[in-house]
Amino acid sequence: MRTVLQILNSKPVQIFSVSASTSVFDALQFMTEKNISALLIMDHEQLKGIFTERDYARKIVLHGKSSKDTLIGDVMTKKPITVIPTDSIDLCMEIMTDRHIRHLPVAENDQVIGMVSIGDVVKFIIADQKQTISQLENYINS
Numbered sequence: 288m289r290t291v292l293q294i295l296n297s298k299p300v301q302i303f304s305v306s307a308s309t310s311v312f313d314a315l316q317f318m319t320e321k322n323i324s325a326l327l328i329m330d331h332e333q334l335k336g337i338f339t340e341r342d343y344a345r346k347i348v349l350h351g352k353s354s355k356d357t358l359i360g361d362v363m364t365k366k367p368i369t370v371i372p373t374d375s376i377d378l379c380m381e382i383m384t385d386r387h388i389r390h391l392p393v394a395e396n397d398q399v400i401g402m403v404s405i406g407d408v409v410k411f412i413i414a415d416q417k418q419t420i421s422q423l424e425n426y427i428n429s
Contacts, residue, residue: 291379291393292372294411295401302399304329307336307360311347314338314359325390327399328363334392334399336363341389369394370403379408 304327305314318326318340328336338359346362347354369392370379379391383405393401 289376289411289415290372291370291374291376291403294376294403294407295372295393297411298407300401302327302401304399305338305359306330307358307363309359311338311343311352311354311357311359311362315343315354325402325404326359327392327402328359329399332398334367334369334394336360336365337367337390337392338363339390367392369399371395372400376408376411379403380412383408 303317303321303323305317307328307330309317314326318324325337325339327334328338336359342362342364343354346352347357352362368382368386368388370382372393372395382391383389389405391403392399393403
């Protein structure tokens with residue numbers, strides 16, 4: 288079974304977060320600097336929420352709010368769905384598809400240890416399928 292831990296082990300460990308009192312504008316600047324599309328909202332290493340580009344479009348722009356005057360805590364998605372390292376890649380795909388989300392924080396013992404995106408999942412599945420195809424081709428050719 289392919290697991291979330293395999294994805295985490297294949298990429299650099301980076302957890303980008305801000306506090307709920309950060310302005311949306313500052314969070315967006317941080318996201319731009321780091322070239323990320325989702326940001327965890329943490330309070331003393333405890334996950335409080337997640338903020339994504341989609342949240343910005345739907346909760347700020349469409350409501351005519353000012354990103355400089357709005358705090359992340361007011362527009363973040365509270366209590367985001369999380370996965371654990373031993374969860375399957377298939378479960379991640381199912382959650383992302385059913386819930387229409389693109390990012391899943393990974394937690395272990397109530398501690399965030401990473402995040403997987405839909406891009407991470409797709410990239411991992413493609414690499415895994417290429418390896419399987421290569422093994423089958425070698426088997427057939429031998």
